Amino acid sequence: MMLTHFDGKGDAHMVDVSDKAVTSRIATAEGHVRMRPETLALVEEGAAKKGDVLAVARLAGIMGAKRTADLIPLCHPLPITKVALDLVVDRALPGIRIAATVRTTGQTGVEMEALTAVSTAALTVYDMLKAVEKSMEIGGIRVTLKDGGKSGRYEA
Numbered sequence: 001m002m003l004t005h006f007d008g009k010g011d012a013h014m015v016d017v018s019d020k021a022v023t024s025r026i027a028t029a030e031g032h033v034r035m036r037p038e039t040l041a042l043v044e045e046g047a048a049k050k051g052d053v054l055a056v057a058r059l060a061g062i063m064g065a066k067r068t069a070d071l072i073p074l075c076h077p078l079p080i081t082k083v084a085l086d087l088v089v090d091r092a093l094p095g096i097r098i099a100a101t102v103r104t105t106g107q108t109g110v111e112m113e114a115l116t117a118v119s120t121a122a123l124t125v126y127d128m129l130k131a132v133e134k135s136m137e138i139g140g141i142r143v144t145l146k147d148g149g150k151s152g153r154y155e156a
Contacts (some may be wrong), residue, residue, distance in 0.1 A: 020107040025148030027102050029114035031141035033125045034095040039133040043096065044089055050128040054087045056115070057124040060144060061085040064120025065102050065113040075112050078104050083113070085121055095136075096125055099144075109151075111143050 031049035043053045050056070056114045062083045082103040100117035102110040122138045129136065146154040 001032055015074070015076075015108075017107040020150065022105060022107055023143045025104050025106060026116040026145065027109055027111040027140065027143060027147075028099060028145040029111070029118045029143050030097070030099045031033055031118040031122050032090070032093060032095055032097050032137065032139060033113060033122050034093055034137040035129065035133055036135075037091070037094045039129055039136070040089060040091065040094045040096075042129070042132060049131065053128045054089075056128060057087055057096075057098075057121040058085045060124035061098070061100055061117040061121030065100065065110075065117035068113045068116040072112055073106075076108050078106050078108065078110060078113065080104050080113060081112065083117060085117060087121065091155050096122075098122055098125075109146055109149055111146050115141060115143060 024035045042048050048053060055141040062085060065083040066080060069075045080102060082101070084101045087100040098118050098121045100114045100121070102117060104110050118141055122141070126136050126138060142156065143154070144156045
């Protein structure tokens with residue numbers, strides 16, 4: 001398999017997508033923040049000192065998706081048409097499950113934007129609760145769906 005972000009000499013470069021068709025594209029990603037039940041209770045009760053953890057993390061995830069090209073080298077800036085984040089309390093984890101959906105109409109996919117949205121939301125959950133629990137664990141971040149473009153559909 002050939003890696004597309006390296007030229008014939010092995011130097012990194014941004015892939016030229018100018019010949020690719022403009023198509024509707026979607027990607028979803030997921031992850032979680034595991035924490036102690038008593039920390040999760042603060043989130044459920046709205047008692048975190050920094051505010052509404054889920055609302056702030058949702059907003060951070062949206063902002064992260066929009067700034068992906070500024071954060072990830074060689075990522076194309078894309079006209080994102082939709083970013084949606086779902087943050088759900090999961091007592092069995094215990095913690096917060098995060099899912100992001102990103103859409104665009106363009107020449108390249110939005111997998112990196114979906115992953116960045118989930119990562120940024122998870123980091124924000126950690127930041128808002130770290131005074132209570134520094135041992136929280138961020139994990140499980142992965143693409144669960146990618147559709148559109150020449151490579152077609154991928155679903156985990």
